[in-house]
Amino acid sequence: MLPSLSSIKTLILDGNPIPGSEPYYLLISDDSPIQNLSLRNNKITDVGAELLGKALGTTYTQNKSLLTLNLSFNHISDAGAKHLAQGLRMNRVLLSLCLASNDISDEGCQALCSPLQRFALTHEEVVQRRKLMSQGGFRGGSALGTRRSDSKDRPSSNRSGSQMRASRGSSKKKTEGKKEEKTPKKEEKGKKEITKMASRLSMTSETPKGTKGKKSGGAGGKEGGKRATTLSVTQDSDNLDLPEFVHPLTDQEAEHTEGKVFVPGCTTLINLNLSRNKIGKQGMESILSMIQYQANRHRTLAASPTAPGLLKLHLQRNTISEQHPIYVKIQETMVTRDPYYKPEVKTPDDDLQSVVG
Secondary structure (H helix, E strand, C coil): CHHHCCCCCEEECCCCCCCCCCHHHHHHCCCCCCCEEECCCCCCCHHHHHHHHHHHECCCCECCCCCEEECCCCCCCHHHHHHHHHHHHCCCCCCEEECCCCCCCHHHHHHHHHHHCCEECCHHHHHHHHHHHHCCHHHHCCCCCCCCCCCCCCCHHHCCHHHHHHHHHHHHHHHHHHHHHCCHHHHHHHHHHHHHHHHCCCCCEECCCCCCCCCCCCCCCCCCCCCCEECCCCHHHHHCCCCCCCCHHHCCCCEEECCEEEECCCCCCCEEECCCCCCCHHHHHHHHHHHHHHHHHHHHHCCCCCCCCCCEEECCCCCCCCCCHHHHHHHHHHHHHCCCCCCCCCCHHHHHHHHHC
16 A cells, blocks of 8 residues: 555554564565654564564665654564664665664664674675676765775775876875865855754654553553653654665775775664663663764764764663763763754853963
């Protein structure tokens, strides 16, 4: 039915468990128009998570329509988180993923962090990358749709001297060109695009304490009296523009190092909710390393407005204390990632007082 109803962009099937094969992945098939899918409280296990992960992306297929996915209040453990992480490796469209109130611990958290930062391609992915390149697959080479003529699949030591000199000369020209392009107008435009993207997508909504969940129209949960984190979609979200799909295997920023091909990772995901799971110190360390990588990459490389990296991260009520230094450091780092964040402007009196002190 869905392929014939192209006007349906948001589908909420909360509180509708389907025993057996858990075929929820069929809702985000290649011909599905669904952009926002909520599957809260459906008793989804690692079986369903594996199928959903494959629907998000594999080495040979990538979902190009789904923007938000809510899987909160299910039974997804570390094994299911690993399957979803595999899907994120090859997905460059999903903006928001909610996994609140599941059974994910440090191992699953580390797996989810892996595709959100620089990672090495497997042998199968490298083979597919070369195949796409031979077919002209570099049309979507970067987040801005630029094209790259030379390949980094070969180590630089195998290139001829003339090729290396030519590449050095061309790189200088490219660097000079990039410096000219980085005008204040373009930077300001990028900030506006990020803010617009975040504002048009309502990340989370917290049910007030003591409010009972209602089961009406399949949109309510069965968790009466609990604080239920949901991925609410704003009225304007049906008109969200799909981001330009960039095939991760043909990313222009891919690097060949130590005999492996590395890609920057998925930076199109801007909201991740892992609250109310079983994540401890090791998982939080992985999260901190990941967001520091994204923040540093965004500062140094002026990443595309359509792929800014995580802007919202929800980690409350896990096994680690919220007063733990690692947890506090994560919160401090994420504050600066918020598109609405404005650092305090010091007055001349404040500066003078700090000098005197």
